[in-house]
Amino acid sequence: MMNVSEAFLARVLQLEEIFTNVSGTFANESYKTRLPGLIHDCVTHNRRRFSEDQCKRLLQLASDMASDAVILLPSQYPEQIAKSPLSDQWENLLKGKGYTWQNSPWFLSEQYMFHLILLLAEYYTTGIDPFHSIKIAELKDNTPWRLLQTAVDLDVAKRSDDHLKRLMKLCLWGNKADGCYKEVKGTMTGVDASLILDDELLLVDHSDKVIQYLEQKAREAPVQTLGIQFINDNSGTELLLDLALADHLLTYQWCAKVTLNVKTEPMYVSDAILADVHEHVVEMQRDTRTSEV
Numbered sequence: 665m666m667n668v669s670e671a672f673l674a675r676v677l678q679l680e681e682i683f684t685n686v687s688g689t690f691a692n693e694s695y696k697t698r699l700p701g702l703i704h705d706c707v708t709h710n711r712r713r714f715s716e717d718q719c720k721r722l723l724q725l726a727s728d729m730a731s732d733a734v735i736l737l738p739s740q741y742p743e744q745i746a747k748s749p750l751s752d753q754w755e756n757l758l759k760g761k762g763y764t765w766q767n768s769p770w771f772l773s774e775q776y777m778f779h780l781i782l783l784l785a786e787y788y789t790t791g792i793d794p795f796h797s798i799k800i801a802e803l804k805d806n807t808p809w810r811l812l813q814t815a816v817d818l819d820v821a822k823r824s825d826d827h828l829k830r831l832m833k834l835c836l837w838g839n840k841a842d843g844c845y846k847e848v849k850g851t852m853t854g855v856d857a858s859l860i861l862d863d864e865l866l867l868v869d870h871s872d873k874v875i876q877y878l879e880q881k882a883r884e885a886p887v888q889t890l891g892i893q894f895i896n897d898n899s900g901t902e903l904l905l906d907l908a909l910a911d912h913l914l915t916y917q918w919c920a921k922v923t924l925n926v927k928t929e930p931m932y933v934s935d936a937i938l939a940d941v942h943e944h945v946v947e948m949q950r951d952t953r954t955s956e957v
Contacts, residue, residue: 709797838902
């Protein structure tokens with residue numbers, strides 16, 4: 665596990681903690697509409713796979729959030745927490761706090777909600793990703809493949825800094841397809857979907873520094889010894905663009921190995937896990953895909 669420096673922790677503790685109890689804020693509205701809506705979508709997409717009890721438990725969670733009920737602890741689901749590597753940590757964080765969904769630290773409670781979904785859906789027993797149906801629905805749409813084609817059409821005869829920068833920015837804007845925020849994800853569907861690459865919209869752009877760093881490493885050691893650690897976020901459009909970037913890095917010998925770091929278990933609806941990577945590669949190999957893909 666990565667060590668967290670004392671300086672970083674001190675900086676975090678200086679920040680104001682956002683609670684979910686301020687009416688009209690994004691944090692508060694999330695528990696009234698956004699997150700209950702995500703759970704309803706999850707149940708709708710899994711009616712054939714979930715039992716009636718699983719569906720009822722999840723829908724009750726959605727109702728609890730909207731009605732500001734007390735947040736239930738993992739220990740109330742002993743069979744599942746015995747198989748979960750994280751439930752004990754959540755128990756320690758939440759026990760004795762008396763948090764309700766609309767009166768709790770926002771980031772903490774939203775993260776816990778997704779863990780609770782795994783418990784209620786019996787993920788640790790069945791291994792069924794409760795968000796898989798939502799993820800695969802995106803791949804069945806034409807838009808992700810059209811946007812991926814945008815990336816692979818950039819292919820050039822020789823290595824180019826500008827080409828690499830453009831692919832990095834395509835991956836960045838691919839994050840708009842995050843399944844946890846439907847209003848933004850909605851801009852990534854349909855015939856009008858596009859990936860805006862306007863540098864004026866970037867708050868911070870370290871792409872030149874990244875390329876300088878890669879070039880420095882190439883001067884210091886043979887490319888065969890160089891590897892890149894890639895931190896992945898969402899499946900679907902974003903993961904397809906991540907794979908295009910990884911392919912470019914390997915093809916044009918920026919490195920000899922790219923390691924994709926995905927989530928160890930389902931989280932935030934569209935976050936990629938190992939099974940998603942394998943499934944995306946299989947989808948890319950279908951006869952209906954272009955030769956470039």
